[in-house]
Every structure is written in structure tokens, then in C-alpha cells.
Amino acid sequence: MTSKGSEDEHPSVTLFRRYLRIRTVQPKPDYGAAVAFLEERAHQLGLSCQKVEVAPGYVVTVLTWPGTNPSLSSILLNSHTDVVPVFEEHWSHDPFEAFKDSEGYIYGRGTQDMKCVSMQYLEAVRRLKVEGHSFPRTIHMTFVPDEEIGGHHGMELFVERPEFRALRAGFALDEGLANPTDAFTVFYSERSVWWVRVTSTGRPGHGSRFIEDTAAEKLHKVVSSILAFREKERQRLQSNPHLKEGAVTSVNLTKLEGGVAYNVVPASMSAAFDFRVAPDVDLKAFEEQLHAWCQAAGEGVTLEFAQKWMKPRVTPIDDSNPWWSAFSRVFKDMNLTLEAEIFPATTDSRYLRAVGIPALGFSPMNCTPVLLHDHDERLHEAVFLRGIDIYTQLLPALASVPALPSDS
Numbered sequence: 001m002t003s004k005g006s007e008d009e010h011p012s013v014t015l016f017r018r019y020l021r022i023r024t025v026q027p028k029p030d031y032g033a034a035v036a037f038l039e040e041r042a043h044q045l046g047l048s049c050q051k052v053e054v055a056p057g058y059v060v061t062v063l064t065w066p067g068t069n070p071s072l073s074s075i076l077l078n079s080h081t082d083v084v085p086v087f088e089e090h091w092s093h094d095p096f097e098a099f100k101d102s103e104g105y106i107y108g109r110g111t112q113d114m115k116c117v118s119m120q121y122l123e124a125v126r127r128l129k130v131e132g133h134s135f136p137r138t139i140h141m142t143f144v145p146d147e148e149i150g151g152h153h154g155m156e157l158f159v160e161r162p163e164f165r166a167l168r169a170g171f172a173l174d175e176g177l178a179n180p181t182d183a184f185t186v187f188y189s190e191r192s193v194w195w196v197r198v199t200s201t202g203r204p205g206h207g208s209r210f211i212e213d214t215a216a217e218k219l220h221k222v223v224s225s226i227l228a229f230r231e232k233e234r235q236r237l238q239s240n241p242h243l244k245e246g247a248v249t250s251v252n253l254t255k256l257e258g259g260v261a262y263n264v265v266p267a268s269m270s271a272a273f274d275f276r277v278a279p280d281v282d283l284k285a286f287e288e289q290l291h292a293w294c295q296a297a298g299e300g301v302t303l304e305f306a307q308k309w310m311k312p313r314v315t316p317i318d319d320s321n322p323w324w325s326a327f328s329r330v331f332k333d334m335n336l337t338l339e340a341e342i343f344p345a346t347t348d349s350r351y352l353r354a355v356g357i358p359a360l361g362f363s364p365m366n367c368t369p370v371l372l373h374d375h376d377e378r379l380h381e382a383v384f385l386r387g388i389d390i391y392t393q394l395l396p397a398l399a400s401v402p403a404l405p406s407d408s
């Protein structure tokens with residue numbers, strides 16, 4: 001049993017565990033320490049390192065391995081540096097110690113989401129460089145802040161910057177999810193996040209009376225309509241084995257607010273919903289449906305958006321897309337099974353796809369339960385190391401895709 005790394009530990013695993021110990025945990029991530037760590041890696045690997053401060057205190061770090069043909073567009077390997085908070089009392093080990101048990105499981109916040117991927121990119125590049133390879137296309141590794149709370153101080157701003165355009169990204173890889181089976185999952189689109197607050201107003205009065213037109217009754221109607229829709233989508237998913245989670249629209253009631261006392265009927269109450277809208281849904285019609293449910297509940301029921309993504313995009317997964325052909329060919333050649341899905345939640349890939357860059361979400365973790373944002377998030381060191389092998393095959397294939405019409 002070891003918790004700190006031992007003589008015979010693979011150096012890539014030791015590096016991964018060092019990165020896990022940096023507390024880039026929301027809501028107060030230590031971004032400075034992460035950037036310093038990445039600068040050190042750039043130095044070690046002989047890569048240039050650019051720091052782009054997209055908002056005060058929010059730095060995007062870009063490590064670049066130049067290709068031999070600068071006229072070609074580049075490959076962007078993206079990962080976020082922040083991680084979500086923990087409920088420490090529910091963890092078997094300190095989530096920021098990077099404890100490794102006797103079987104080789106590494107426990108820690110970010111082991112799956114997504115410090116593993118950041119280190120796998122770096123270690124694959126290191127290995128390829130050491131072996132003396134070079135490829136036509138430039139490879140940029142971007143390490144972005146703020147993803148876990150929406151990327152509004154990260155990728156959303158970065159894609160608008162001249163420094164981003166100067167990267168000339170032709171294709172991007174970003175995060176995916178673990179797969180508990182022997183197969184790997186790749187994500188070619190994602191659902192649109194809509195956070196909706198419904199506010200209902202009505203007549204107040206004494207809690208002992210049958211007051212007409214109360215805020216609570218009307219809010220109840222809206223909640224019922226939305227939860228009935230939820231059930232319909234749930235059934236649709238459950239009854240069709242070909243449908244995966246990302247292909248239907250989900251919604252959860254996540255907050256109920258209002259009221260001041262047991263015996264005072266409040267004049268206002270609200271409910272908050274987290275919608276994830278499937279990419280084939282007509283968003284205009286869906287918004288009209290939401291308004292219709294509010295209207296049907298009565299007077300004085302309104303809705304507002306805290307998040308409203310309106311640019312769903314799908315990266316083609318057929319041979320019309322040369323990036324897909326190169327990506328999927330590697331899995332065929334390695335005899336690995338790949339399952340293509342729509343990402344059920346939200347990642348920074350949406351910003352990349354929205355500015356026209358084809359992007360695939362991929363975190364090389366098979367035979368691994370999905371534990372992102374969960375207690376005891378962990379990854380087996382062998383799965384982590386296998387991921388480096390996979391990128392060591394993927395990067396040459398992607399960075400050698402011949403010139404495309406979009407390159408000129």
C-alpha cells in the first residue's frame with residue numbers, strides 16, 4: 001500500500017498524482033499553482049507556453065508542438081483545470097492527496113474529470129517527441145479555467161480572442177466520460193443546457209382561508225406540466241434500447257423557493273429547473289412550449305433563463321469527416337470498441353463546435369464506473385497508462401491528416 005508514490009511507480013502516474021494534489025477546486029480554484037505546474041511541464045518537454053488572460057485571474061495556458069507544415073490547420077487538445085467541490089466526509093481518502101490503494105486505484109477529485117486527460121495529452125506528446133517523431137500538423141494543448149461553472153470566464157471568452165484564432169484549430173479533442181464496459185465512448189454532440197426559473201405570483205392572505213388564485217397553486221400546475229414531460233422523456237429513453245441518455249431531453253426540478261411563515265399565503269413562489277435539451281429538438285418551439293405551460297397555469301406566471309444555450313452542433317461521425325475517419329481508424333487498428341454518443345451534460349466542446357471547429361469528446365477510460373462529480377472519484381493506474389498508449393496512436397493519426405479544403 002502506498003499513498004505518496006514509490007520507486008517502481010510509472011513516472012506518468014507520479015506526475016498525474018502531483019497534478020491531482022493541486023487544489024483547483026471550485027468555488028476558489030488555485031489556478032496560479034496549476035499554471036505554474038503546466039509551465040514547468042512545457043519547460044521539461046521543450047514546448048512553447050503561452051498564457052492568455054481572458055479575464056482578470058483567468059488564464060488559458062497553451063502548450064504548442066509545432067508541425068512540419070505550418071500551412072495546415074492545427075489539432076487542439078483541450079482540457080479544463082478546475083474540478084468540482086467534494087463532500088469530504090463521504091470520501092474513503094483525502095480527495096486531494098491522490099491516494100493510491102494496493103490494487104492501483106488512484107482516488108481524487110479530478111481523476112476522471114479531467115486531470116487524467118490533461119496528463120495523458122502531455123505524456124503522449126512527451127513520448128512521441130522522445131521517440132523523435134514529428135508530424136505535419138501543429139498540436140496545441142489548451143488548459144482552460146472555469147469549465148465546471150459554465151466556461152464563461154474560460155473557453156467562452158477564449159474562442160473570441162485573436163490568440164485563439166491564431167491557433168488555427170482544424171479539429172479538437174475535449175473531455176468525455178468513463179465507460180464501465182470494455183468499450184470506449186466518444187461524444188460527437190451535446191445537449192443544450194437551459195436553466196429556467198419559473199416565478200408565480202398570486203393573492204396572499206391568512207393561511208387558514210381558501211384563498212383564490214394563489215402563487216402556489218399556479219406554480220404547482222407548471223411543475224406538474226414539466227414533470228409530466230420529464231416522465232414522457234424518461235419512458236421514451238427506457239422503452240428504446242437504441243436510445244442513449246443524451247438523445248432525449250432531461251429535466252430536473254432543482255430548487256423551490258418562497259414563503260415566509262406557515263400561516264401566511266405568499267404572494268410569490270418560484271421553481272428552478274435544469275433542462276438538458278437534445279440536439280434534434282426545435283429550440284424555438286421548445287421555448288414556446290415552456291411559455292405555454294406557464295400561461296396555462298394562470299395569470300402572473302413568468303419564466304427567466306439563467307443559462308440558455310442556443311447553438312447545438314453535431315460533429316459528423318461518418319467518412320464525410322476526415323477527422324472522424326482518422327480517429328475511428330485508430331480504434332479499429334487497435335482492436336478497441338468505440339461507442340458514439342451525445343454528451344448528456346455540458347462541456348467546453350460546445351464553444352469550439354459553435355465557432356465551426358469539429359470536436360470529439362473523449363476520455364480514455366474503459367472498464368471504469370462513471371464517477372465524475374461523485375464521492376470517491378477514482379481511476380485505476382493501468383487504465384490511465386493505457387490512455388496514454390491510445391493518445392500515442394491518436395495524435396500521429398490526427399496530426400497527419402492530409403491537407404483539407406478547409407485548410408486553405
Ligand SMILES: CSCC[C@H](NC=O)C(=O)O
Binds near residue numbers: 147307
Ligand atoms: C451551464 S454550464 C454547466 C456546466 C457543467 N459541466 C460539467 O459538469 C454541467 O452542469 O453540465
Ligand SMILES: [Zn+2]
Binds near residue numbers: 080114
Ligand atoms: Zn469536465
Ligand SMILES: [Zn+2]
Binds near residue numbers: 084113148
Ligand atoms: Zn465536471
